[in-house]
Amino acid sequence: MLTIKDCIALSDLTEAEIDAIAEHEHLPEMLAVEMGHCLAHCPGGPDRIAHIIADDIAEACAHGQVVHAVELMHTLREFVETHPQS
Numbered sequence: 001m002l003t004i005k006d007c008i009a010l011s012d013l014t015e016a017e018i019d020a021i022a023e024h025e026h027l028p029e030m031l032a033v034e035m036g037h038c039l040a041h042c043p044g045g046p047d048r049i050a051h052i053i054a055d056d057i058a059e060a061c062a063h064g065q066v067v068h069a070v071e072l073m074h075t076l077r078e079f080v081e082t083h084p085q086s
Helices: 004-010 015-025 029-039 045-062 066-082
Strands: none
Touching: 004 015, 004 029, 004 066, 015 029, 015 045, 029 045, 045 066
């Protein structure tokens, strides 16, 4: 049986990246894993993931959630470093 951690590992994304997708799209974690995996492996998908994380940063800033915004900035930086096509 696969766990959620196994599925995240198979998606080629980090848990923080999956969490950002889930937050942005208002999805349960498992659906965010599926969406993230599809986006990570389709043309233009990595750009879409980067935009999702950037939108989450803007939303956190707009609501005064500075700590969360900083965490998301680290997530975005890590994503761009590991997915240079974004």
